Amino acid sequence: VRCTNPQLCTDNGANIVVTDYGEGDNTDFILSPRAYSRMAQSDKAAELFAYGVVEVEYQRIPCRYGGYKMQFKVHEHSKYPDYLAIVILYQAGQTEILAADVWQADCKEWIGMRRAYGAVFDTTYPPSGEVTLRFQVQGRAGVYWVQASNVIPSDWKAGVAYESDIELE
Numbered sequence: 001v002r003c004t005n006p007q008l009c010t011d012n013g014a015n016i017v018v019t020d021y022g023e024g025d026n027t028d029f030i031l032s033p034r035a036y037s038r039m040a041q042s043d044k045a046a047e048l049f050a051y052g053v054v055e056v057e058y059q060r061i062p063c064r065y066g067g068y069k070m071q072f073k074v075h076e077h078s079k080y081p082d083y084l085a086i087v088i089l090y091q092a093g094q095t096e097i098l099a100a101d102v103w104q105a106d107c108k109e110w111i112g113m114r115r116a117y118g119a120v121f122d123t124t125y126p127p128s129g130e131v132t133l134r135f136q137v138q139g140r141a142g143v144y145w146v147q148a149s150n151v152i153p154s155d156w157k158a159g160v161a162y163e164s165d166i167e168l169e
Contacts, residue, residue: 001029003039003054008047013056014038017063029056062094070168072133072151073161075120080156084126086133088119089161093168095139103132110134129154137168 002013014035031039033049039056040048048054068090075085088097100121101110106128113121131152134145148164156162 001031001035001039001056001058003048003056005051005054008041008044008051009039009054010041015061029058060094063092068092069163070148070166071161071163072148074152074156074158075122076159078156078158080158081126081128083122083124084131084156085116085120085122086152088121091119091168093139095137095168097135097137098143099136101134102127103134105129131156139168
């Protein structure tokens with residue numbers, strides 16, 4: 001993302017990770033102070049902050065998380081065993097996650113999870129036992145499903161992240 005004011009900003013802009021949709025001051029992106037200042041010319045960061053909301057342009061680029069596989073963090077609002085929300089971390093590449101399902105072993109079927117917001121999916125009926133997830137993704141290879149078997153243990157805890165073997169491109 002880069003701001004379009006050449007008196008204050010560089011042509012390079014800043015690489016950011018968009019994690020969720022937010023609203024404020026009629027803006028599309030709410031940047032951290034660090035990301036906001038990285039758009040500025042080296043001696044113009046204070047002026048850019050004083051300017052406030054700026055026009056920006058952006059381009060989607062592949063994310064790269066060297067050495068990390070996709071992780072599933074149990075959201076802090078999850079309540080064992082009645083409510084499970086997961087946050088997807090380290091989704092590398094240029095793929096987009098379209099849907100998430102959880103495997104219900106007792107009835108032997110995939111149950112769709114609700115997309116709460118951003119990269120957060122939830123269900124009010126989490127399975128007992130280890131949690132197997134699958135994700136419908138869209139990328140260069142088209143639309144397909146990726147499965148993460150037994151990635152979340154049966155005694156899952158809110159706030160804990162669990163690593164999978166998935167690496168998206």
